[in-house]
Amino acid sequence: MRPPAVPPTSKVSDGCQSVHNRSRVREGHTAPEALRDTVDLAREAERLGYHRFWVAEHHGVPGVAGSAPTVLAAAAAGATGTIRVGTGGVMLPNHRPLVVAEQFGVLASLFPDRIDMGLGRSVGFTDGVRKALGRDKGNAEDFAGQLDGLLGWFAGTSPTGVRARPSEGLTVPPFVLATGEGADIAARAGLPMVIGDLRDRERMRRGVDRYRERFRPSAWAEEPYVVISGTVAVADTSERARRLLVPEAWSMAYSRTHGALPPLPPAERVESLAMSAKERGFCEAGLAGQLAGTAEEVRRELEAVLKDTGAQEVLVTTSTHDREALLDSYRRLAALAGLDDGATRR
Numbered sequence: 204m205r206p207p208a209v210p211p212t213s214k215v216s217d218g219c220q221s222v223h224n225r226s227r228v229r230e231g232h233t234a235p236e237a238l239r240d241t242v243d244l245a246r247e248a249e250r251l252g253y254h255r256f257w258v259a260e261h262h263g264v265p266g267v268a269g270s271a272p273t274v275l276a277a278a279a280a281g282a283t284g285t286i287r288v289g290t291g292g293v294m295l296p297n298h299r300p301l302v303v304a305e306q307f308g309v310l311a312s313l314f315p316d317r318i319d320m321g322l323g324r325s326v327g328f329t330d331g332v333r334k335a336l337g338r339d340k341g342n343a344e345d346f347a348g349q350l351d352g353l354l355g356w357f358a359g360t361s362p363t364g365v366r367a368r369p370s371e372g373l374t375v376p377p378f379v380l381a382t383g384e385g386a387d388i389a390a391r392a393g394l395p396m397v398i399g400d401l402r403d404r405e406r407m408r409r410g411v412d413r414y415r416e417r418f419r420p421s422a423w424a425e426e427p428y429v430v431i432s433g434t435v436a437v438a439d440t441s442e443r444a445r446r447l448l449v450p451e452a453w454s455m456a457y458s459r460t461h462g463a464l465p466p467l468p469p470a471e472r473v474e475s476l477a478m479s480a481k482e483r484g485f486c487e488a489g490l491a492g493q494l495a496g497t498a499e500e501v502r503r504e505l506e507a508v509l510k511d512t513g514a515q516e517v518l519v520t521t522s523t524h525d526r527e528a529l530l531d532s533y534r535r536l537a538a539l540a541g542l543d544d545g546a547t548r549r
Contacts, residue, residue, distance in 0.1 A: 215505045215517075220540045221255035222248045222533065223291045223432060223520040226269035227451075228466040230524065234268035238275065240526065241268075245279035247530060249286035252542030256283070257291035257321055257518065263332040266454060266464040273306040280314040289319025291397065291432075291518065292380045295349045296326045296342040301367060304356035308370025321397060322350060323380035324388075347388045350379070354392075354423070377423060378430065386414040393421025397518060401433030402492035404508055411512045431508065432518040436495040437535035438528070444495040446470050447532060450524045452489030459485050467524045498539040 226241045228234050245256045258275045261267040269275055272290040280288040293303055311318045324346035326338045333339055354377065356367035379389035381398040389396040390413070398410050411429050418427040434451070438444035450467040453476070458464040460482050478486065494504045505517065519536065523529050 215502055215509065215540045219254040219516040220252075220536065220542060221257065221287075221430070221516060221518045222253050223257045223259070223518050224269075225259040225261065225267055225520065225522060226275070227522040228266050228268055229526070230466045230468045230472075232466075237268040238278075241275060242278050242282050244530075244533075245283050245286065245288065247533065249283045251534060251537040253286060253533075253537065254516070255287040255289060255319060255518070257289045257319065259291055260294050260297070260323075262297075262336065263329065264464050266466045273303075273310060276318070277310060277313070280310065280317060285317075287317050287319055288314065289378075290321045291520075292321030292323040292378070294323045294325045295346060295353065296324060297336050297338055300349055300353035301356055301361075301365070303353055304367045304370040307375045308357075308367060308373055311373045311375045312369050318375055319378060320375045321378045321380060322353070324382065324385060346385075347391070350377075350388065350392060350394075353377075358422075381410055381414070386410045387417060390414045390417035390427075391419060393419045393424055395424055395428035395430065397430040397432050399432035399518075399520075401431065401435075401494055401508060404492075404511060407431065407508075408511055411514065415513075428516075429512060429514040430516040430518050431512055431514040432520055434493050434495075434521050435501060435505070435517070435519045435532075435536060436493070436521055436523075437498055437501050437532045437539065438495075439497065441496045441500060443528070444497065444501075444532070445490065445493075447521070447523045447525070447528055448490055448493055448495055449473050449486075451522050452486045455489045456482050456485035467522060469524045498535050501536070502539050 224241050224244055226237045228237045241258060248256045256279055258272045259269045260272045262270055272293055276288050276290055307320050326333055326340060326342050355361050357370050357373060359371045378395045378397050379385050381389055381396045386396060396414050398407055415427045436444045436447040449470040450473060453473040454465055454467055494501055521532060
């Protein structure tokens, strides 16, 4: 199934709204709990009418439990009935394309017309993780070739003479996560593109423009299809919405000063911490430019970025310690986007 060939939009209610979840571990909770929370969030996203639910791939990260995205996608798809489920993404340089094709072929066979194949070009973040994966930084340099090889398994064009089972002949929509040269790769391959983050909108707009200018129609997509991705938090007050983002901002600041991404702490603990000037600077930078506010404030901000980029879809990737506040944010976002409980956009 191809993404819908719809024109760019500038209204939140006219585009697709989707959810991306990294299975962030929260202080006081375990990694297995984080994975179960992800599956529960998939059920809630479906009930609220979101279009897609995607999961991520991270290895050796203390604060992220999502290390096996196709396995987690299977759990999310099995727990839901209509919402599209996929990966955001499988890091193709970490894997053999045949194995990736086989995994998505199994998923698409079990959950027909519901599986998306989001693909990224990152390798492990540290030397230790790359060594454990049997990869190095150079493995990301041939992402375009790896992508072509992966799609060849679905088309039955592999020069090896081997046939991918059950993948061959199936249509699993591929998306390219555009980091670095990813926009050019997506355009040349004629694939939908996912681009973030919402904090650097000028860079995002340049990437989208480059993608549209260079797009070549393919068997996978006749027209450019743009998904913008980033953090969005909605609450009854601007202050409460911004507070939702404090745990992730601090966690990212800690990773930049200590070299490891920790579990998400409660916002009140972060607010009581004595941070160094460097840590506080990173934390404030992590909060700057994020889409956080009341429903009306977020609507205005989202419509501005949609107008600027002409994107057809928004993929929201918000994480926080307060799970009920996170669910409330997604409910408020669904309401301002005009999604209906129990309905899924198709």
